[in-house]
Amino acid sequence: MVNTVLITGAAGWLGGLLATALHNDPLTPDVHLILADIVEPKAPAGSKAVLIKADLSDKAQVDALFTTKFGVPDTIYCLHGIMSRGSEDNFELGVKINIDSVRSLLESTRALAKPSIKFIFTSSLAVYGGPLPPVVTPSTIATPEGAYGMGKLTSELMVNEYTRRGWIDGRIIRLPTIVVRPGVPSNATSAFISGIIREPLKGLEALCPIGDSYESPELSLPSWLASPETTIKNFVIAKHVPAEKFLKHTRVVCLPGFTATVRDELEALLKVAGPEVLKLVKFKDDPINRRIVSSWPPAFDNTYPLSLGFVVDEGGMEPIVRQFQKDVAAGIA
Known part of the structure; x- marks a missing residue:
């Protein structure tokens, strides 16, 4: 049985990891990958893949994703988007990419694909804001306090509506902040959460925009986190x-x-x-960054996602930092 999967945002770090995970997934045999992004993605070694450089804000180019030699995909992973600080600083671009292009993809799916197609949309805990309970549950209302969260929530509502009408089989996964992200810092408000680990372990200085020193009370700011390995496992589980x-x-x-x-x-x-590596973290409080990150919920009830088969990290930050240290030493981070 052929499994055809379209990934938008496939040139990004998570898109690349997901393509490899699907290529190696025993529950997705004979997978054909349609990989699309604003820059040409790379295919996993040994995979069957079509690589497409596409402007996903152009409806004609979105439609073309459904007419490759692999035909109509069975599953779509909608990963593309403008990150949080980028959306806040350029509202029009954030709306164009995080809302309008997602709607174009949904419309193309509705028009060109069978209703049973799985449409997996990656959302964010940035959809939350305002007064929140100590622990967020599935019934907690989303009230974003930033343009990125607003865009994600708008697209979530469309995915739910298209699913209700039977046009797609939608799956919306709200991601925790992923730590540690490799590579260069992204234009995300949460980028420092990885940066204060990643750069020091590479012998580089990192800027922490929360607090003005290691003794600052602002360092008690909590975040809801997951490792890259667990996140990618959950991306694949979402399909099944x-x-x-x-x-x-x-x-x-x-x-x-x-x-x-x-x-x-x-x-x-x-x-x-050790302490010498810690000294590479420098502090300069950024009120805008702190306001946005502070509006995100710090704790969720994991009961519902675990009941669906999703998995969670064990052991907190230390094993994640140790794993990234090993990746740096191996030259893969």
Whole structure:
């Protein structure tokens, strides 16, 4: 049985990891990958893939994703988007990419694909804001306090509506902040959460925009986190969850994660790499960054996603920092 999967945003870090994971997934045999992004993606070694450089804000180019030699995909992973700080600083571009292009992809799916196609949309905990309960549950109302969260929530509502009407089999996965991201810093408000681990472990200085020193009380700011390895496992699991297992009124699932403060991160860095590495973290408080990150919820109830088969990291920050240290030493981070 051929499994055809379209990934938009496939040139990004997560898109590349996902393509490789699907290529190696025993539950997705004979997978054909349609990989699309604003720059040409790379195919996993040995995979069957079509690589497409496409402007996903152009409806004609979106339609063309369904007419490759692999035909209409069975599953779509909608990963593309403008990150949080980029959306905040350029509202028009954020709307164009995070809302308008997602709607174009949904419309192309509706017009050119069979109704049973799985449409997996990656959302974010940035959809939350305002007064929140100590622990977010599936019934907690999303009220974003930033342009990125607004765009994600708008597209979530469309995915739910297209699913309700039977046009797609939508699956909305709200991602925790992923730590540690390799590569160069991204234009995301949460980028420092990886940066204060990644750069010091590479012998480079990192800027922490929360607090003005290691003693600052602002370092108690908590975040909801997950490792890259666990996140990619959950991306693949999202494809295999039976449709009838989701809640009837929504396809939103907040992926499992754990809570850690900025201080927890720095203490893990100190324990794993020592005080000289920790000294590479510099502090300069950024009120805009702190306001946006502070509006995101720090804890979720993992019961529902775990019941669907999703998985969670164990052990907090320290094993994640140790794993990234090994990746740096191996030259793969």
